[in-house]
Amino acid sequence: MSSIRIVARTQSWRNGAVILPLVAVLITLLVTSGAVFAANANPLQVFFEIFIEPFRSRYSFLETLVSATPLFLTGTAVALAFRSGYYNIGAEGQLLVGAIFAAGIGPRLGGVPQIFGILAMVFAGAFGGLVWALIPALLRTRANIDEVVTTLLLNPTATLLVAGLLNGPWRNPVTHFNESERIVAAAEFPILLSRSRINFGFVVAVIVMIIVALVVHRSALGLKMRAAGLSPEGARFNGLAVEGLLLKAALGSGAIAGITGACLVGGIQFRLTEGISGGLGYTGILVATLGGLNILGVAAAGFLLALVNVGASSANRVFGIPAQLSAVISGSLMMITVAVMLFRRYRLVYRKAK
């Protein structure tokens, strides 16, 4: 009797970090081509449209970066928290409150130089996210109340807060639409390249990613945070103030999620709208997990998901297939990647019969 066995690797497979995601993408294509067939389209054409076309068209490529920008940020926010052992599921809510703060200050920045306007927007967003993250963080570090539940529950709370503001005091006085007043020009994030929507928010995202990567991998604080995340018990024994580290990670994560909100208000929407996030905070969890809680990984995963997003909507236009296909593909990609990534630590061994 011959058999295939799964055997633990003695060392995690380094090249696997690059090879396995590619394998996952291939498997995802195979699996989801069934869905594409069912939508009466040719999978080859559709996948070409999704994965290759953006690299051939300047506009699509830049649009992918625009779409990736908030994913970079929320992915980084989640990765920072998870790395430290703080399971922040609340990036969505923190993003929304960041957007509220940015949209609140944005219309009142008339007359300031643009550089200050932008900085004010970013700081307002960061502050909003931090405030929203503070409550669960204190509950966790002071009273040991599980942050997964509290951060999660504050997401719909923030959504309702946005809806309440937009249907109440912040309803646009001119149009009576449920959207807030437009921010002033000085608060707008400038466009980086003409004939595109790529804006200063992308630069903010890259700066944030670089800072977080340096903090996590190079600084003493980062080492302590990682230690607390890997083994709170061991960290405590080594004299680290684990609660303080969790608080820092939670607030840093919230601030970054809040900056995402500011980038959406300042660079894309120019005002607060009800659908401003549409789940970007949740997608951040996906991005962070796919990226292995590693900032380079977050960049790759964020870009890949943005590609699927942008590509699927253009495939929707070109071939008339349902727009939901994007969700089908990114959902499958997520599951398959998580499964395939296990092979960084395991390998298959084929045994012949004796």
Place this chain on the structure above:
Amino acid sequence: MSVSTHVIDEPGPITARLIDISKRFGDVIANDRVCLDVRRGEIVGLLGENGAGKSTLVKVLYGLTLPDEGRIEIDRAPSTIRKPSDAIAAGIGMVTQHFSLVSTMTVVENIILGTSRIIIDRDSARKKIVLLCESLGFGVDPDELVSALSVGQRQRVEILKALYRDCRVLVLDEPTAVLAPQEAETLFKAVRLLANSGIAVILITHKLHEVRKMCQRVTILRRGSCVGTYEVAQHSDDELVELMVGRAVEHANHETVKPGNLVRMSVRNLVVESRGGRILDNVSLEIREREIIGVAGVSGNGQSALVSVLCGLTRPTKGKIEVNGHDLTHGKPMDYLNAGVGRIAEDRHASVIAEMSVAHNIVLERIDGFRKAGAIDEKAISTLVQKLIQQFAIRAAPNDPVSSLSGGNMQKVLLAKVLSREPKVLVIAQPTRGLDVLATREIRNMLAFQRVNGAGILLVSEDLDELLELSDRILVMYEGRIVAEFTNSQFDRNEIGLAMTGSGSR
């Protein structure tokens, strides 16, 4: 040296035989054509340093590890064992280093769990278990939840589990590493009974006196290879160690110094309460410079709590702790570190970040001292760690994750971390638990050296030999109190043992 490598030929029929077993893990050759046989009614010892491949070999026999090469014979017939159920069917039972019991189930449930019958007659199962218990002198209540049992009792349940399935070969992987001396006695009595009833036993241990007491033959492994099988009676301890290590090992010969008068650490009327009971009850002690205070006791009599308090992990309910004039009564780990206390906790795995490198584990507690322009100064860290690795003869590279280290090397990393800061006070628990002969000697030498250098050391250990070898004074704990004190001129094994059971004279 002149140890002959002749293999004993004995009549008794061979029950199980492992032939030319090879197993690699990546670059590590855990077993290289290793042979082992065990006969009916025999207790065969399996000796070797940490990482020599003992556990790997018996895991092959129990179907937990598939060998790359080699075969197994049971009762002289070839046998294919690919998974534990095959091994159980072939009559093999094993008690691993880490137990596999379901703590929310009772003893009986745990034992019948996994027997392959669909309908289980609970009553007759229970009867069989009670009988087994009685015949072996195991005081285990069959209806007790496993979570309520001590480590020693859990081990007995593991043995009962194997016997319940009618094993004819019983493998014990370092059974006494987790036991207090008295529990070890009970265990050995039972094992002797089992052997007399015809069961073949494979006993893995690092303690030579156990081999001498229990085994006639011993198989020795060294770095994955089989050195040979020897008649224990024909070889001295030194010879056995030499066979294991590959060279002669010098005897421990600790320099004698007189303790000074300076009190390094003083603990007064320490009380720790938990769920209404007193785990520590009015414990007072003083440690002076150049002094090792040993703490003896059957496990579970408050030693763990004492160490936990003196490591800054548990807050005492009452009492006072002073170190070099600092009040540490409510100290946190950082306060202890800053006061110059070096700590080696009972649970090695809870004092490291297993996934992090050796280097980062060594500097973690003082990482703020290794900063350069905001970043971690990896170069300075690496210089320090390289030096320590050499000084303490640690078999590992600075960037290896601690999880990949053997128990002995992990312990040396912890000691290197602590001793490199030249602590004035050391609080050390079970420093050599599970370590091989050589590592044990090295670590004891390090402690003795620290003492000569002026440190005051509190040494908590379940190994009475260790305490007798190193201590200036031995305190015996029983039910949270210090019930007896001995100074090294009047150390008496029996009296100390008696005090440990709570029936001492003082």
